[in-house]
Amino acid sequence: MTTSSRRASRRDQHRAGASGARRSARNTLIAYAFLLPFLALLVLYHTWPVIFGTYLAFARYNIISPPEWVGLDNFRELLRDEQFWSGLRNSLKYILVVPVIQVLSILVALLVNRPMKGIGFFRTAYYVPVVTSFAVVGLIWSWMYQQEGPVNAVLGALGLHRGGSLLNNPATALYAVMFVTLWKGIGYYMVLYLAGLQSIAPELEEAAVIDGATRTQVFWNITLPGLRPTILVCSLLSTISAIKVFEEIYVMTQGGPAGSTYSALFYTYSRAFQDFRYGLAAAAGLIIAVISILFGLLNFKLTRGGRADA
Known part of the structure; x- marks a missing residue:
């Protein structure tokens, strides 16, 4: 009887842990969902301009023609x-x-x-x-x-x-x-x-x-x-x-x-x-x-x- 109770207790703990992990993952996804609009704007108006601007520093570009790599x-x-x-x-x-x-x-x-x-x-x-x-x-x-x-x-x-x-x-x-x-x-x-x-x-x-x-x-x-x-x-x-x-x-x-x-x-x-x-x-x-x-x-x-x- 004692052994069965211990097994049942371990199963309950395992289920509780799994439920807690799912709840934590769900909360994390919700948090990132709220952050997503800001992150998208950050990438669009900050990260991407920095990357593209750094590339342009090594290129010839006048808007009309595509960028041409010129090195240094x-x-x-x-x-x-x-x-x-x-x-x-x-x-x-x-x-x-x-x-x-x-x-x-x-x-x-x-x-x-x-x-x-x-x-x-x-x-x-x-x-x-x-x-x-x-x-x-x-x-x-x-x-x-x-x-x-x-x-x-x-x-x-x-x-x-x-x-x-x-x-x-x-x-x-x-x-x-x-x-x-x-x-x-x-x-x-x-x-x-x-x-x-x-x-x-x-x-x-x-x-x-x-x-x-x-x-x-x-x-x-x-x-x-x-x-x-x-x-x-x-x-x-x-x-x-x-x-x-x-x-x-x-x-x-x-x-x-x-x-x-x-x-x-x-x-x-x-x-x-x-x-x-x-x-x-x-x-x-x-x-x-x-x-x-x-x-x-x-x-x-x-x-x-x-x-x-x-």
């Missing part, structure tokens, strides 16, 4: 193209805005993280430029940079600039555009840093203050190490955006004057949609992607992989 010819042409190297130099120079925007965003986040009356208004005011279309921002700042605009008036009063639009001067045009990027992006990174600040346990800072630490010591030893994961994310985003700068250039300068604001991505745009040389444009885009990855690895190195010490 596009890359050899880029190596000889001074316009591409000029755009790449300007894009790398644009990275100068990254540390500035990160430092200012942290300072603004510290400012608006304080519990004070009307702080919601200030947070909104800092974020308004982020949600404003760059077409509007570009037009406003282009007017402000004009010879008779307010920026020249202020600089002239300070004795820092005399006459002429900053956007029409090859020596200042790129830095003028960089300032607009800085002005527009601070609010975005401020929100990310604000979230990072609020994720740091307040008990750590309170304990440090009780032990006699000054506010400066608390910032360097508690707050900043705790922000390291956010710093990694923000520096990655801003570095990639700087290397791929395009919208600001397109709206405000079109690469001028005298190519002083011509960026690598603007070169890619010109080759693809003005010259219809999509293979050459894809090769330039592939080089930009590799450079972005290298700077991403450098960011990981500098921030120790985003590991927080606090």
Whole structure:
């Protein structure tokens, strides 16, 4: 009788296990069914363009004729193209805005993280430029940079600039555009840093203050190490955006004057949609992607992989 009961118990366990496995498989299929539309769009609009674009980097293509494999010819042409190297130099120079925007965003986040009356208004005011279309921002700042605009008036009063639009001067045009990027992006990174600040346990800072630490010591030893994961994310985003700068250039300068604001991505745009040389444009885009990855690895190195010490 005991043996029969044990056999019956094992059969029940086996049936329960089989039923559980079927239920798990069914739940997995349901989950993938819900994911399928997103996965299909991901493959259609992301994965496939990346694969096809990489192939085009080694081909000659003008939309009208089928792609023709040319190997490394596009890359050899880029190596000889001074316009591409000029755009790449300007894009790398644009990275100068990254540390500035990160430092200012942290300072603004510290400012608006304080519990004070009307702080919601200030947070909104800092974020308004982020949600404003760059077409509007570009037009406003282009007017402000004009010879008779307010920026020249202020600089002239300070004795820092005399006459002429900053956007029409090859020596200042790129830095003028960089300032607009800085002005527009601070609010975005401020929100990310604000979230990072609020994720740091307040008990750590309170304990440090009780032990006699000054506010400066608390910032360097508690707050900043705790922000390291956010710093990694923000520096990655801003570095990639700087290397791929395009919208600001397109709206405000079109690469001028005298190519002083011509960026690598603007070169890619010109080759693809003005010259219809999509293979050459894809090769330039592939080089930009590799450079972005290298700077991403450098960011990981500098921030120790985003590991927080606090």
